[in-house]
Amino acid sequence: MATITIPWYAPPRVAHALRQARRYPIVSIFILTFFLVVPAVLAPQVAPHDPLKGSLSKRLKGPVWQQGGSIEYPLGTDKLGRDILSRMIYGARVSLAVSIVAIFVGGAIGTGLGLMSGYFGGRVDALLMRLVDISLSLPTILLALVLVAAVGPSFWTVITVLVVLLWARYARLVRGETLTIKERDFIARARVAGASHTRIMTKYLLPNVVNSLIVLATLQVGYVILLESALSFLGAGLPRPTPAWGLMVADGRELIVTAWWVSMFPGLAIMLTVLSLNLLGDWLRDHLDPKLRNV
Amino acid sequence: MQRYIARRALESLLALWVMSLVVFTLARFTGNPLDVMLPLEATPEDYARVAKHWGLDQPLYTQYAIFITRALQGDFGMSWKWPGRTAMGLVAERLPATLQLAGFALLISVLIALPVGVLSAVKKGTGWDAGAKVIALLGQSLPGFWLGIVLMWIFAVHLGWFPTSGQGGIQYMILPAITLGWFQVAAMMRLVRSSMLEVLDTEFVKLTRIKGLSEWKVVWKHCLRNAGIAPLTYFAIIAGVLMTGSVVTESVFSWPGTGLLVIDAVRARDFQVVQAVVIVFAGIFIFTNLLVDILYAYLDPRIRLR
Numbered sequence: 001m002a003t004i005t006i007p008w009y010a011p012p013r014v015a016h017a018l019r020q021a022r023r024y025p026i027v028s029i030f031i032l033t034f035f036l037v038v039p040a041v042l043a044p045q046v047a048p049h050d051p052l053k054g055s056l057s058k059r060l061k062g063p064v065w066q067q068g069g070s071i072e073y074p075l076g077t078d079k080l081g082r083d084i085l086s087r088m089i090y091g092a093r094v095s096l097a098v099s100i101v102a103i104f105v106g107g108a109i110g111t112g113l114g115l116m117s118g119y120f121g122g123r124v125d126a127l128l129m130r131l132v133d134i135s136l137s138l139p140t141i142l143l144a145l146v147l148v149a150a151v152g153p154s155f156w157t158v159i160t161v162l163v164v165l166l167w168a169r170y171a172r173l174v175r176g177e178t179l180t181i182k183e184r185d186f187i188a189r190a191r192v193a194g195a196s197h198t199r200i201m202t203k204y205l206l207p208n209v210v211n212s213l214i215v216l217a218t219l220q221v222g223y224v225i226l227l228e229s230a231l232s233f234l235g236a237g238l239p240r241p242t243p244a245w246g247l248m249v250a251d252g253r254e255l256i257v258t259a260w261w262v263s264m265f266p267g268l269a270i271m272l273t274v275l276s277l278n279l280l281g282d283w284l285r286d287h288l289d290p291k292l293r294n295v
Numbered sequence: 296m297q298r299y300i301a302r303r304a305l306e307s308l309l310a311l312w313v314m315s316l317v318v319f320t321l322a323r324f325t326g327n328p329l330d331v332m333l334p335l336e337a338t339p340e341d342y343a344r345v346a347k348h349w350g351l352d353q354p355l356y357t358q359y360a361i362f363i364t365r366a367l368q369g370d371f372g373m374s375w376k377w378p379g380r381t382a383m384g385l386v387a388e389r390l391p392a393t394l395q396l397a398g399f400a401l402l403i404s405v406l407i408a409l410p411v412g413v414l415s416a417v418k419k420g421t422g423w424d425a426g427a428k429v430i431a432l433l434g435q436s437l438p439g440f441w442l443g444i445v446l447m448w449i450f451a452v453h454l455g456w457f458p459t460s461g462q463g464g465i466q467y468m469i470l471p472a473i474t475l476g477w478f479q480v481a482a483m484m485r486l487v488r489s490s491m492l493e494v495l496d497t498e499f500v501k502l503t504r505i506k507g508l509s510e511w512k513v514v515w516k517h518c519l520r521n522a523g524i525a526p527l528t529y530f531a532i533i534a535g536v537l538m539t540g541s542v543v544t545e546s547v548f549s550w551p552g553t554g555l556l557v558i559d560a561v562r563a564r565d566f567q568v569v570q571a572v573v574i575v576f577a578g579i580f581i582f583t584n585l586l587v588d589i590l591y592a593y594l595d596p597r598i599r600l601r
Contacts, residue, residue, distance in 0.1 A: 130306065130309070133310075134306070134313050138313070138314060141540075141542050141543070142542075143573075145542070145557055145561050145573065146317065146318055147321060149560070149564055149565075149566055149569045150321035150566065152564075229438055229440075230438060230439065233546075234440075234542065234558055235561065236561060249438070249441050250440075253444055256444055256452060257452050257459075260448055264444075264448070266441075267441030270438045270441060271436055274435070275433075278432065278435055278436055
């Protein structure tokens with residue numbers, strides 16, 4: 001009698017769901033749009049309360065399903081009586097703003113230097129690549145801590161730290177791609193036709209590396225959000241009372257015994273956001289640029 | 296090979312030098328150190344005298360030369376927040392706690408990553424593999440500081456199995472070590488998995504099967520021994536990352552190591568201590584990176600030619 005053995009350890013549904021999640025980024029996009037982009041853009045409209053003003057009489061109220069919770073504060077309040085949900089909605093805006101600005105600036109600097117490095121080669125290339133190696137070997141969090149100890153926490157301190165950390169990857173990527181593209185015929189023809197170096201770099205080389213850049217940028221948004229929240233948590237990121245997710249988790253740390261919701265919900269927001277961004281990035285990479293697998 | 300090592304060593308020194316330059320430059324940003332050192336009613340003559348004493352009247356490059364010579368001797372000056380203590384003394388005092396935690400975290404992550412990685416390679420495409428993938432994905436997406444708080448909430452507050460924070464016996468170390476090692480588990484596991492898959496596909500594994508060895512022996516003895524090289528070198532990288540990653544974990548669990556020290560110093564803007572910690576950590580970090588590269592080059596000759 002033939003029996004089909006069903007291994008106890010293999011819940012095929014999990015594997016299947018995971019494969020589906022990878023194959024169809026719709027879930028990630030859905031989560032990202034509704035939990036990150038929409039709240040971030042429409043924060044003043046959708047947030048029920050002011051993220052910075054609270055009333056002390058309503059401090060540390062639990063979420064709506066707990067005793068003492070009310071629908072007015074669906075996810076509870078923190079120790080200054082501020083609405084957690086509203087702060088999280090504004091927090092989405094903060095996370096998004098920081099990561100977009102940092103990646104844009106870091107990406108622009110890295111791309112520019114990478115193009116020059118790959119295109120001109122020689123001494124410029126050697127110098128820039130040494131710089132890339134050095135900047136990739138600097139310890140991330142420590143660099144941020146020094147900067148913050150020196151100039152104090154602010155939006156632009158965070159951006160500076162992130163840019164210093166991010167540009168090298170873009171430079172390395174763009175340089176590598178430029179090296180192969182510049183050998184192709186259309187570059188030689190452009191040169192014969194009298195195009196200047198700047199023109200060749202911006203009009204002929206850049207469009208050919210854009211796909212890779214988009215993939216790398218998407219893959220990095222999650223990383224940057226994670227980094228920013230860790231810095232904020234340490235007090236080396238955005239200053240209080242900015243409604244940043246990392247800061248909110250930090251606020252809840254010493255309240256963990258009495259008011260778990262203060263740090264639990266913002267942390268969940270970080271995790272969901274980064275998870276969906278990673279899934280989306282993986283999908284984009286597989287479709288736009290499979291050769292980036294090891295970046 | 297020698298040329299490669301020399302080049303990498305030079306690069307590492309350069310990186311460390313850049314770090315010292317960054318630290319020095321930023322130290323000047325914090326404002327005139329004399330404002331902190333001198334009382335409010337100090338006269339301009341006092342300023343001039345103390346500036347002369349500390350070498351602050353010299354041009355910047357001379358000051359940097361003084362700074363770097365002192366730093367090379369392990370002298371980063373006196374702490375501002377902890378009076379009467381040298382910055383380096385504080386670091387040396389706290390370093391053992393950090394090393395202990397990092398070592399324990401390394402142990403835990405190896406104990407998790409190795410079996411799970413091997414299993415997910417051997418049972419490729421099954422529930423094990425999917426489970427391993429979920430762990431890997433979560434490892435990339437979970438913020439370490441939040442994971443620490445969640446673990447604390449579940450295992451310390453609700454179940455009461457471990458203390459919430461502080462230092463003491465091994466029970467104080469388990470939650471911080473898991474928090475610290477978690478991120479590394481994902482990376483290590485994937486590495487073990489891919490190198491195991493490579494080895495499982497080779498001829499000699501088929502031979503061991505033909506010989507009639509048990510599957511257990513084939514996998515855990517013959518395959519793992521050959522697949523272990525890449526992950527082994529990776530452990531060294533992790534050791535460096537764990538050291539610097541301890542900043543977050545220590546601040547969550549109030550673990551009295553170097554990480555907590557630097558956070559306290561940043562909050563008090565005690566730049567001397569921050570400087571000392573950063574240079575020491577950067578040195579450890581850069582040095583382990585160098586070690587790993589040399590190890591890789593030794594194991595894989597193709598790298599030397601790059």
